[in-house]
Amino acid sequence: MPAENPFQDPARFERRVPECVVVIFGATGDLTKRKLIPALYRLAYDRRLSAGFAVLGISRTPLSDEDFRGRMLDAVKEFSEDTKFDEDVWRSFAEGLFYVPGDLNDEALYARVAAKLGEIETARHTGGNVLFYLSIQPSQYAAAATHLGKAGLGKGNGWRRLIVEKPFGHDLQSARELSDRLHEVFDESQVYRIDHYLGKETVQNILAFRFGNGIFEPLWNRRYVNHVQITAAESIGVEGRGAYYQEVGALADMIQNHLLQVMATIAMEPSASFQANSVRDERSKLLRSIKRMSPDEIRQNAVPGQYGPARVGGADLPGFRQESGVSPEAQTDTYAAVTFFVENWRWAGVPFYVRTGKRLPKRVTEIAIQFNRAPLAMFDDGEGDDEPNLLIVRIQPEEGISLKFLSKRPGNGYKLRPVSMDFNYGSSFGERSPSAYETLLLDAIIGDATLYTRQDMVEASWNVVQPIQEVWRNTKFDFPNYPAGTWGPEAADEMLARRGHVWRTP
Amino acid sequence: MAAAISSDRILKELADLWVSLGKKGQEEAGAGVLRACTMTLIVLAEESEDPAEWGETIAALMPEHPARTIHVRLCQERERALSERVYAECWMPFGQRRQICCEQVEISVGDAALGDLPSVVLPLTVPDLPVILWARTVRLLGMPEFRAIASMARKVIVDSAAMPDPADAIRRLDAARGRGVVLGDLAWTRLTRWRETISQVFENRERLARLASVKGVAVNYGGTYETSARLMAAWLADALAQAGAAPQLEVARSEDVPTLRVALEGEGLRVDLARSDETLLVTVNEAAQHTSLPYPTDYLVMREELSVVRRDPVLERTLSSAARLAYPEGK
Numbered sequence: 121m122p123a124e125n126p127f128q129d130p131a132r133f134e135r136r137v138p139e140c141v142v143v144i145f146g147a148t149g150d151l152t153k154r155k156l157i158p159a160l161y162r163l164a165y166d167r168r169l170s171a172g173f174a175v176l177g178i179s180r181t182p183l184s185d186e187d188f189r190g191r192m193l194d195a196v197k198e199f200s201e202d203t204k205f206d207e208d209v210w211r212s213f214a215e216g217l218f219y220v221p222g223d224l225n226d227e228a229l230y231a232r233v234a235a236k237l238g239e240i241e242t243a244r245h246t247g248g249n250v251l252f253y254l255s256i257q258p259s260q261y262a263a264a265a266t267h268l269g270k271a272g273l274g275k276g277n278g279w280r281r282l283i284v285e286k287p288f289g290h291d292l293q294s295a296r297e298l299s300d301r302l303h304e305v306f307d308e309s310q311v312y313r314i315d316h317y318l319g320k321e322t323v324q325n326i327l328a329f330r331f332g333n334g335i336f337e338p339l340w341n342r343r344y345v346n347h348v349q350i351t352a353a354e355s356i357g358v359e360g361r362g363a364y365y366q367e368v369g370a371l372a373d374m375i376q377n378h379l380l381q382v383m384a385t386i387a388m389e390p391s392a393s394f395q396a397n398s399v400r401d402e403r404s405k406l407l408r409s410i411k412r413m414s415p416d417e418i419r420q421n422a423v424p425g426q427y428g429p430a431r432v433g434g435a436d437l438p439g440f441r442q443e444s445g446v447s448p449e450a451q452t453d454t455y456a457a458v459t460f461f462v463e464n465w466r467w468a469g470v471p472f473y474v475r476t477g478k479r480l481p482k483r484v485t486e487i488a489i490q491f492n493r494a495p496l497a498m499f500d501d502g503e504g505d506d507e508p509n510l511l512i513v514r515i516q517p518e519e520g521i522s523l524k525f526l527s528k529r530p531g532n533g534y535k536l537r538p539v540s541m542d543f544n545y546g547s548s549f550g551e552r553s554p555s556a557y558e559t560l561l562l563d564a565i566i567g568d569a570t571l572y573t574r575q576d577m578v579e580a581s582w583n584v585v586q587p588i589q590e591v592w593r594n595t596k597f598d599f600p601n602y603p604a605g606t607w608g609p610e611a612a613d614e615m616l617a618r619r620g621h622v623w624r625t626p
Numbered sequence: 627m628a629a630a631i632s633s634d635r636i637l638k639e640l641a642d643l644w645v646s647l648g649k650k651g652q653e654e655a656g657a658g659v660l661r662a663c664t665m666t667l668i669v670l671a672e673e674s675e676d677p678a679e680w681g682e683t684i685a686a687l688m689p690e691h692p693a694r695t696i697h698v699r700l701c702q703e704r705e706r707a708l709s710e711r712v713y714a715e716c717w718m719p720f721g722q723r724r725q726i727c728c729e730q731v732e733i734s735v736g737d738a739a740l741g742d743l744p745s746v747v748l749p750l751t752v753p754d755l756p757v758i759l760w761a762r763t764v765r766l767l768g769m770p771e772f773r774a775i776a777s778m779a780r781k782v783i784v785d786s787a788a789m790p791d792p793a794d795a796i797r798r799l800d801a802a803r804g805r806g807v808v809l810g811d812l813a814w815t816r817l818t819r820w821r822e823t824i825s826q827v828f829e830n831r832e833r834l835a836r837l838a839s840v841k842g843v844a845v846n847y848g849g850t851y852e853t854s855a856r857l858m859a860a861w862l863a864d865a866l867a868q869a870g871a872a873p874q875l876e877v878a879r880s881e882d883v884p885t886l887r888v889a890l891e892g893e894g895l896r897v898d899l900a901r902s903d904e905t906l907l908v909t910v911n912e913a914a915q916h917t918s919l920p921y922p923t924d925y926l927v928m929r930e931e932l933s934v935v936r937r938d939p940v941l942e943r944t945l946s947s948a949a950r951l952a953y954p955e956g957k
Contacts, residue, residue: 121835126868127825129940132818132930139830167819167917170826171908208905208916215915244913245830 139172139246140278140565141237145224145264146255147177147188151285153195156255159557161196162203164213168562172244174216176236180223188219216244224256224264230271237273248277251564254284262301269305283312283564286377287368288573291589292582299575312564313573317378318385319556319563322519324571326385326487327399329513329521336511337390339491340466346508347471347619348386349488350379351626353480357427357437357604358454363445371424371456371592374476376585380407381573382515383472386487387462396570400577407580411461418591420618425455425609427479428600437479437604451597454478457612458588459619471619475612479604484626485515499526499534507538510624519553633749640729647727662692662728665935666751668779671762673701673734680762683924684730691932692728694752698743699734700763740771744778756780756935760928764789767798776807783810783931792853793952800949808937813853814944815927819919820888820899821861823908827897833910837869840892846880847887855886860948861940862890875951 128136142160144152163169177188193214197205220236222229241248252268254261261284268274268282282302289295302311317323330336339345352374358365365373381403388406391398413421428439441448455477462472491509499506510524521543526536554562563571601609607623616622667687671680677697684695731750735743751757759779766772767784776782782802789795803809828834843862847855859877866873871892880887890897898909906919920926 121831122837122869125825125828125834126837126865127821127828129818129821129825131934131936131938131940133822133825136829137826165918167823167826170829171910171913171915172830206905206916206918208902209918212914212916245832247831 134166134168135562135566137168137170137173137562137565138249138278139170139244140249140251141174141176141240141244141246142251142253142561142565143176143178143233143237144253144255145178147219148179148181148183148191149255151255152177153191154199155555155557156253156561157192157195158200158203159555159561161200161210161213162555162558163562165203165206165209169565172216172246174218174240174244174246176233176240177217177219178224178229178233179219179221182221183219185218189214189217192217224260224267227267227270230267230273234271234273237276241277246278249279250276250281252280252282254282258285258287258298262298265302265305274305274310279310279567280306281310281312281564281567282306283314285314287372288313288377288578289582290368290372291586292579295575295578295582299578308575309569311575312569313575313578314560314564315377315381315571315573316556316560317515318381318571318573319558319560320515320519321553321559322513322515322521323382323385324559325519325521326382326513327394331390342467342470344491345467345470346490346492347473347621348383349490349624350383350386350472350474350486351488351624352379352476352485353482353607353626354476354478355480355483355605357479358440358443358446360444362440362443365454366446366450366452369424369453369456370476370478371453371458371585371588375456375458375474376581377573377578379474379476380410380581380585381577382487383410383460383474384577386489386513387467387472389466394570396568396572399570400572400574404574404577404580406462406464407577408583409462409464409467410580410584411463412584413587415587415591418588421459421615422588422591423455423457423609423612423615424453424592424597425457425477425602425612426450426452426597426599427454427477427602427604430603430605432605439600439604440478441600451592451599453592455480455602455608455612457608457615459615460584471621473616473621473623475608475623477602477608480607481605482626483517486626487513487515488624489513490621499536506536633746636731636750640731643729662688663694663752663755664691665693665755665932666696666757667691667693667932668696668698668747668757668759669762670698670700670759670766670775672765673699675762680924683928686925687928687932688728690929693758693932694729694750695731696747696750697730697732698747699732700740700766701734701736737769740769741774743771744774748778751778758783758932758935764795767802773805776802781808781810781931781935783812783928785812786853787813787816787850789853792856795853796856796945796948796952800945803942803945809941809945810931810934810938811857811941811945812922812924812927812931814857814941815930816851816854816922817858817861817886818930819906819922820858820886823899823906823917824862824888824890824897827908827910833895833897836892836895837866838871838892839895840866840869840871840873840890842876842889842891843873844876844878844889844891845886846878848879848885851886852877852879856948856952857944858886858888860951861944862888863951864943864947 144156146152160175193210218236218240220232222232237250240246254264256264274280289298330340384403384406388402391402426440429442430437440446440452440454441450457475460472460474489511493506493508497506512522514520523541524538527539528534528536560571613623669680757779758781759776760783786795786799799809799811828837843859845855845859855877859875863875885901888899896911900907901919904918904920905916908915
């Protein structure tokens with residue numbers, strides 16, 4: 121047998137995709153319907169999946185293969201936002217969709233799954249490669265993994281991988297316990313902890329921007345960077361997830377995972393190569409360098425918030441405590457702002473302001489790197505035209521990068537004005553960007569874990585977030601402290617003002 | 627020609643264009659326009675060709691491959707260059723207020739003045755960015771000025787399917803390759819999705835193990851696909867030789883519609899690829915799969931070619947093999 125496929129043409133072909141079965145636990149759930157199946161269909165549409173590719177859906181609802189295909193057809197038609205529906209492509213894709221009903225806690229289910237996987241492997245030549253996707257309640261992750269192990273599904277003819285969604289535990293201890301349980305069946309190299317933020321094109325582009333260009337990296341340190349602001353704002357409230365959100369809060373829901381990963385990508389050291397573990401080693405090292413704050417420091421550098429009712433755009437919006445399923449006394453943070461410090465030579469003393477919240481004025485996620493002002497304000501004409509340079513990485517809704525700098529106004533004299541140099545993904549590359557789930561699912565199938573979170577990264581994140589959680593849990597806050605439709609509590613502004621900074625208005 | 631066209635004047639017109647576009651953008655949308663440029667694209671086309679045909683392709687390519695486009699219109703009857711024109715291609719990205727614009731320069735030149743073309747075009751190329759030459763006219767390849775014009779560009783894109791004699795077309799391209807010209811051939815680009823699908827079939831280890839047993843390869847074609855069919859056969863033969871197979875090659879016209887059909891046959895293995903409208907039907911033994919296969923419009927194939935701005939070793943190897951298959955005696 122040839123050692124390599126002689127038909128490969130890496131300059132023109134997309135990455136090589138092996139045959140496999142994706143087994144989705146929670147196959148009738150929202151994530152499967154809205155994200156996973158539309159993403160897989162899009163990959164099939166783009167010829168990115170192998171001919172024998174198959175999906176095995178597992179859920180409690182009794183369905184036949186045909187019923188499942190019908191449901192997934194509806195999902196593709198409803199949730200594939202920018203993908204043309206093609207009857208022939210769907211038919212081929214649907215031939216690879218299978219379903220096994222059952223209770224996750226029932227051992228007999230796993231025997232049926234094993235039998236079905238055997239049938240699929242024979243019929244579709246999937247080579248024994250299986251990617252398990254746990255789109256179920258986090259409390260069921262460990263049990264599902266254990267059952268997979270007992271049924272002998274953790275090993276096989278081909279490779280076996282496991283994708284788990286956040287949250288990866290609710291604190292350091294539970295994160296370790298979960299990891300230990302998963303490791304009883306799957307090695308760390310087989311566990312893919314998905315963080316869809318890392319699948320976004322612009323977040324990936326941060327690495328290209330920083331390490332593919334020679335001009336920025338020399339400026340990327342405490343000598344030139346004044347501070348960094350990371351904002352992930354949502355205009356919506358808890359949207360019917362009040363009961364769940366009440367137990368989690370903004371700090372654990374967003375900062376512990378997504379935003380600290382983004383921060384690590386912005387601040388990490390260059391990796392020796394673009395191999396998955398090399399990049400993840402650097403990201404992990406950065407997370408471990410974030411200062412773990414004392415309770416006193418936390419009170420100075422972390423601000424929780426909770427939105428109250430307000431009238432926005434002619435509509436009355438409820439406060440968090442008025443949301444369905446939420447206690448009228450809830451102390452949940454629907455907003456969190458934290459000043460982090462990275463204790464290494466590159467970043468010592470540079471504040472990283474990270475904030476996230478619900479019911480803020482608009483949906484926007486961006487990173488703003490503010491550089492120091494020029495050492496001598498020789499053009500300062502008292503009109504405030506001494507604004508610092510800003511590099512803004514926009515993650516959503518419009519992905520792109522802007523550099524703000526000062527320029528002379530046309531005419532006599534030296535009056536300066538800020539101008540913005542914009543790079544916009546949508547316009548600079550007319551090509552459609554793949555969705556985060558398309559990118560991440562394909563990466564997992566190919567075996568590229570670069571954009572997935574490793575256990576040491578999860579632990580490093582909890583290590584800095586958990587002390588904040590503990591202080592907040594032991595403090596009674598005077599919530600609500602910001603009206604819906606505003607940029608959060610005043611205390612968050614004061615937190616920056618103490619260092620002479622202000623939040624940008626994205 | 628130098629008397630008729632001044633590069634300096636064109637460059638000044640380009641600068642003026644940006645000032646007027648900026649003012650217009652400020653007045654109409656309250657924001658200036660953005661200039662985007664990743665390369666200089668020189669398009670050589672016959673004057674008789676309707677500019678609307680390729681103009682739409684260029685406009686569609688700009689959002690992904692923003693370029694300063696220099697359109698050279700070849701006028702067979704005229705002895706001297708006649709005119710130039712400078713304008714912009716702009717588009718408004720969805721959901722945004724600010725326009726993105728690219729520059730376009732149009733130059734008309736007679737056959738007799740073709741030798742002067744590099745001296746006019748070279749100063750117009752954008753510094754530090756690649757220059758790509760898209761020769762829409764196949765006549766150029768046979769002209770003595772071709773070498774000098776090709777030497778301006780990092781890459782020359784042609785469409786060998788437009789040449790009247792497919793075997794001769796392959797030989798000419800192979801000769802150009804031998805002289806060090808970095809080539810793109812749209813007849814080859816039209817095969818990418820087919821080739822990728824074949825490659826994907828053999829990502830499966832069981833099938834890869836049977837590759838050495840392939841005894842027969844049939845490439846049937848219709849319409850203007852003869853050159854593509856020859857390239858496909860050569861590419862398959864090369865890859866199969868690497869796997870230890872020496873199959874019987876058959877390239878035959880058998881379809882009225884302009885497309886291909888590819889079949890590989892070995893022990894316990896039959897792979898068949900056929901187009902059905904915008905779908906590629908892939909049959910491996912008894913299992914059939916449909917994937918989307920849009921018709922390879924000029925836009926789609928150029929979009930791919932502009933993404934590969936370097937030497938293409940697989941094409942070069944294939945051209946060489948296809949030339950050997952076409953002229954086994956080395957004629």
